[in-house]
Structure formats: structure tokens, C-alpha cells
Amino acid sequence: MKKIFFAFSIIVLFTLSCKNKSAKDQVIKPTAAVEAYQSTFDSTAVDSFFKTHPLLQKYESDVKQLYRKHQYHYVWFDKKGINEFANLLYDKTNHLEDEGVAINVPYKDKLDKIHTNLSGNQKPNTETELLHSSLYFFYAMNVYHGLDTEKSNEIEWYIPRKKQSYISYLDSLLANPSLINKEEKNLFSQYFLLKKALRKYRQIQKKDKWNAITTDSAFTSYKIGDSATAIAQIRERLFLTDDIKSDSKSAVYDKELSKGILNYKLRRGYLSNSTISKELIKDLNVPISERIKTIMINMERCRWVSSDIPKSKEVIAINIPSFQLSYFKNQEVILRSKVVVGKTMNKTVIFSAPMQYIVFSPYWNVPTSIKKNEILPAIAKNPNYLAQHNMEWNGNNIRQKPGPKNSLGLIKFLFPNSNHIYLHDTPSKSLFERETRAFSHGCIRVAKPKELAIEILKDNPKWTPEKIEAAMNSGKETWHTLKNKIPVYIGYFTAWVDSDGTIYFYNDIYKRDELLANLLFKQ
Numbered sequence: 001m002k003k004i005f006f007a008f009s010i011i012v013l014f015t016l017s018c019k020n021k022s023a024k025d026q027v028i029k030p031t032a033a034v035e036a037y038q039s040t041f042d043s044t045a046v047d048s049f050f051k052t053h054p055l056l057q058k059y060e061s062d063v064k065q066l067y068r069k070h071q072y073h074y075v076w077f078d079k080k081g082i083n084e085f086a087n088l089l090y091d092k093t094n095h096l097e098d099e100g101v102a103i104n105v106p107y108k109d110k111l112d113k114i115h116t117n118l119s120g121n122q123k124p125n126t127e128t129e130l131l132h133s134s135l136y137f138f139y140a141m142n143v144y145h146g147l148d149t150e151k152s153n154e155i156e157w158y159i160p161r162k163k164q165s166y167i168s169y170l171d172s173l174l175a176n177p178s179l180i181n182k183e184e185k186n187l188f189s190q191y192f193l194l195k196k197a198l199r200k201y202r203q204i205q206k207k208d209k210w211n212a213i214t215t216d217s218a219f220t221s222y223k224i225g226d227s228a229t230a231i232a233q234i235r236e237r238l239f240l241t242d243d244i245k246s247d248s249k250s251a252v253y254d255k256e257l258s259k260g261i262l263n264y265k266l267r268r269g270y271l272s273n274s275t276i277s278k279e280l281i282k283d284l285n286v287p288i289s290e291r292i293k294t295i296m297i298n299m300e301r302c303r304w305v306s307s308d309i310p311k312s313k314e315v316i317a318i319n320i321p322s323f324q325l326s327y328f329k330n331q332e333v334i335l336r337s338k339v340v341v342g343k344t345m346n347k348t349v350i351f352s353a354p355m356q357y358i359v360f361s362p363y364w365n366v367p368t369s370i371k372k373n374e375i376l377p378a379i380a381k382n383p384n385y386l387a388q389h390n391m392e393w394n395g396n397n398i399r400q401k402p403g404p405k406n407s408l409g410l411i412k413f414l415f416p417n418s419n420h421i422y423l424h425d426t427p428s429k430s431l432f433e434r435e436t437r438a439f440s441h442g443c444i445r446v447a448k449p450k451e452l453a454i455e456i457l458k459d460n461p462k463w464t465p466e467k468i469e470a471a472m473n474s475g476k477e478t479w480h481t482l483k484n485k486i487p488v489y490i491g492y493f494t495a496w497v498d499s500d501g502t503i504y505f506y507n508d509i510y511k512r513d514e515l516l517a518n519l520l521f522k523q
Contacts, residue, residue, distance in 0.1 A: 081122035100299035146303030162306035191302035193497035321506035354485035360471035410472035
């Protein structure tokens with residue numbers, strides 16, 4: 001026997017014999033108690049509906065699958081007429097701006113008319129029924145799913161998405177409409193933090209106090225003790241953004257404002273100093289409408305991230321625009337490290353893969369492109385180039401020997417992938433003190449590689465911190481296979497909110513926000 005649940009204001013259970021019948025041939029007969037309002041409609045009405053509602057045709061396949069599952073019974077009506085979830089869904093689609101979605105609801109005039117005249121909608125109506133089914137898939141695709149995978153791949157986002165059946169989820173919502181306000185199952189947790197930030201920035205926008213900060217032509221920088229009209233303007237701005245707790249209106253650059261400047265620079269990923277430069281003024285003058293767009297763009301990226309990722313026992317996450325690595329264990333950050341990522345011409349790829357190996361005192365096997373474009377021309381000019389750089393031929397390839405001057409440093413972390421990207425140490429430590437850290441050929445250099453290895457191997461008695469240190473400096477390549485693979489996610493977020501509600505904005509180093517904005521805001 002096969003049980004099929006129909007979720008309405010009450011859940012009606014039907015029992016059907018499946019022997020010698022395909023799912024397509026199964027027929028469900030409503031019980032007499034609900035037959036009056038749980039009637040069926042002609043399946044041909046679906047084709048007719050989409051012919052007269054072309055703006056909804058992209059949802060036709062999902063709608064047909066929904067009604068094949070439900071044997072063409074009405075799902076949006078109960079004894080009183082349009083059911084509770086239909087009203088909740090309508091309300092949700094009237095507030096899509098809260099979800100960071102900038103798109104018009106198709107046939108909103110028809111939906112408005114239906115929901116402002118509910119007393120006249122007690123009997124099932126096929127057009128109303130199909131409008132709401134289409135509206136549900138419109139909402140699910142725009143709020144839960146976001147852009148099609150093909151579109152996100154086009155802008156080089158290759159982290160696999162979680163597969164979700166919105167048809168099955170609809171059954172849950174019909175049975176318990178309040179679930180639509182508890183969307184954690186469908187969305188990455190960062191989405192909800194950004195959603196709160198979006199609400200806050202829109203409230204700031206309504207205050208209409210995000211005024212331009214003006215300086216005179218002689219301005220070069222402000223330091224503590226300086227006085228200028230712009231100082232008072234900056235103070236007002238930092239009060240709006242909660243970087244300072246109060247606005248004294250003073251035009252003198254004092255220690256209180258200095259703390260606000262340091263907070264602001266931290267949130268922007270800038271070097272920590274109290275100098276107010278021309279560049280900082282320019283950054284403060286970015287319109288709030290642009291900050292709001294950035295939040296919305298990153299809410300969209302959150303739709304592409306599985307809500308299951310934070311539940312993993314271990315996760316290593318790298319955010320390219322913030323130049324930062326975070327290592328999570330049991331949903332707690334146990335290590336943060338600065339990183340160096342790929343240059344604009346050698347962009348680090350957005351993808352995920354499981355870390356499997358740690359290599360101590362590694363060789364650097366020079367990629368073919370670097371060999372061809374950089375090393376061979378150098379050898380042609382200087383025959384001693386390889387020896388001077390501790391390199392050697394390895395067959396037809398070139399590799400750099402282990403040691404402190406090795407380009408990979410003393411350790412690397414491998415998560416095999418077609419992009420040939422991995423994490424590694426570097427002898428060029430000074431680069432981690434730069435504000436912008438996009439210098440590599442695509443791989444990711446880690447400022448705290450030894451600390452990362454210690455944390456990863458913490459529960460392995462064979463790899464004490466002393467043994468890790470010794471292996472890193474042995475001059476002999478040693479591979480260790482991890483007992484438990486660690487998921488590594490390399491993402492791209494130009495806005496991020498910490499658990500305490502602090503929002504960080506990072507520079508769009510690869511100019512990906514503009515590409516995404518063109519898809520989201522010019523439909």
C-alpha cells in the first residue's frame with residue numbers, strides 16, 4: 001500500500017493499491033467529508049492557463065508535476081475558501097524587498113483583486129488555483145533558489161548547490177503554514193544576518209542623513225587634533241553606522257572619533273590606523289543605495305550555498321574579498337588567518353573540495369604556464385637561474401626543492417581539484433601586511449600555516465606541534481593522509497555579517513558584483 005498525504009487546513013489520508021499501476025495511472029478519491037471543497041479540475045486547464053499567462057510559463061513544468069502528484073485536486077482552497085497558506089504566500093510576495101529581491105510579481109493586479117475580495121472566493125476557481133501554484137514557485141525560485149545554476153556558473157561560481165524539492169516542501173507548508181516564517185531549512189544562515197542588515201540600512205536610508213562629506217581643495221589627510229567641517233560630517237556618518245556610540249557634533253578630531261575610524265576600517269578590511277585619508281573620504285562617500293545593493297547581491301550568493309554547510313563537523317572557508325581563512329570545528333571558529341589570493345589576471349576559483357593531504361617540506365612542481373612564460377625565458381637569459389633558485393629538472397618538468405626559500409614555504413594542504421588550487425605557506429611573509437592581498441597565480445597562501453596544521457592534527461598523537469615543526473623543516477618531502485577529509489569552501493562575499501550583527505564590506509577585487517548586479521537589477 002502507498003500512503004499519499006494531501007496537506008490542507010487538515011491532512012487527509014488516502015490509501016491506494018499500487019499493484020500493476022504506474023504513479024501516473026493512480027487515482028485518488030476524496031472522502032465524502034471533504035468532497036464538497038476538495039474537488040478536482042480538468043488537467044487541460046493547466047495548458048490553457050499558461051497560454052493566457054505567459055509571464056509564468058517558466059514554472060509550467062513544476063506546476064504540472066505538482067498536480068500530477070496531487071491528482072489535480074485543488075490545494076489552495078478549504079471549506080472557507082482560499083486557505084491560510086495562500087494568504088501568507090500572498091503577503092510574503094508583497095514584501096519581496098525584505099528578502100533582497102528586486103523583481104515585480106507577475107499578474108499582481110489579479111492577485112490583489114483576489115485577496116481584497118476574499119468573501120467572493122469561497123468556491124474553488126481554477127485560475128485562482130493555478131495563479132497561486134505559480135506564485136509559490138515564483139517565490140521559491142526567487143527567495144530560496146536564486147539565479148539558475150547555469151547563470152551562477154557563468155559568473156564563475158562553482159560551489160555545488162543543495163538539491164531541494166519545492167514540491168515536497170509545499171506539502172509541509174500547506175500542513176503547517178507558519179513554516180514559511182522559519183526558512184532556515186532552505187537558506188544558508190548568513191542570509192538571515194544579511195537580511196537584518198538590509199533592514200537596518202534601509203532604515204538609515206529613510207532618515208536621509210547619509211550626506212556627502214566635503215573637504216577643501218588643500219585637504220590631504222586628517223589626524224587626531226585636526227579641526228574641520230568634514231570632521232563633524234564624518235562623526236555623524238559613523239554614528240549612523242554604529243561605529244561610534246554618540247554624536248557630539250564636534251568638528252575636532254578626538255579620541256572618540258578615532259575609535260570610530262578604527263572600527264570602520266576594520267569593517268572595510270583596511271589597515272588599522274587612525275589617519276583619515278582622501279581614499280577613506282571617497283569610501284565614506286559611497287552612496288547608501290550602493291551599500292544596500294551590495295547587501296542584496298550577497299544575499300543572492302547565500303541562496304547558492306547549502307544550509308547544511310555550517311552543520312559540518314569541520315569546515316575550512318576562505319572568503320576571497322576579505323583575504324581571510326576561517327577554520328570551523330563543531331560550528332565554532334578555532335582559527336582565523338590572513339591569506340593571499342590570485343591576482344586579477346589569475347583569479348582564485350570559487351569552488352569546494354575535500355582536503356585530503358598535508359605535505360611537509362614540499363617540492364614545488366612548477367605549473368606548465370609558469371615554466372613556459374616565466375622560467376624558460378629566465379633560463380635563456382641566465383643559465384644558472386635554476387641553481388640560484390634551488391630548482392631542478394624533473395624529467396621534462398621543473399621543480400623547486402624543499403626548503404625555506406621554496407615558493408610553497410614549508411607546508412601545503414591539498415584538496416585535489418581540476419583547478420590545481422591548494423593552500424600553502426610562503427617565504428614572502430610581508431605580503432600579509434598589505435591591505436589588498438591579491439598577488440598569487442591562483443593558489444592561496446596562508447599566514448598561519450603551522451597553526452592550521454596543528455589544529456587539523458590536534459587529535460592525532462603522532463603529530464605533536466614539535467613533530468609538525470620538525471617535519472616542516474626537515475628538507476625532505478613528507479605526505480600525511482588525513483583520516484577525516486575536511487570540506488574546503490572558497491567563496492566570494494563582499495558583504496558579511498558576524499554573529500553579533502556587525503556588517504563588513506569588502507572591495508570587489510574581481511569585479512564580480514557588477515556582473516551579478518546586471519542579472520539581478522536589470523531584469
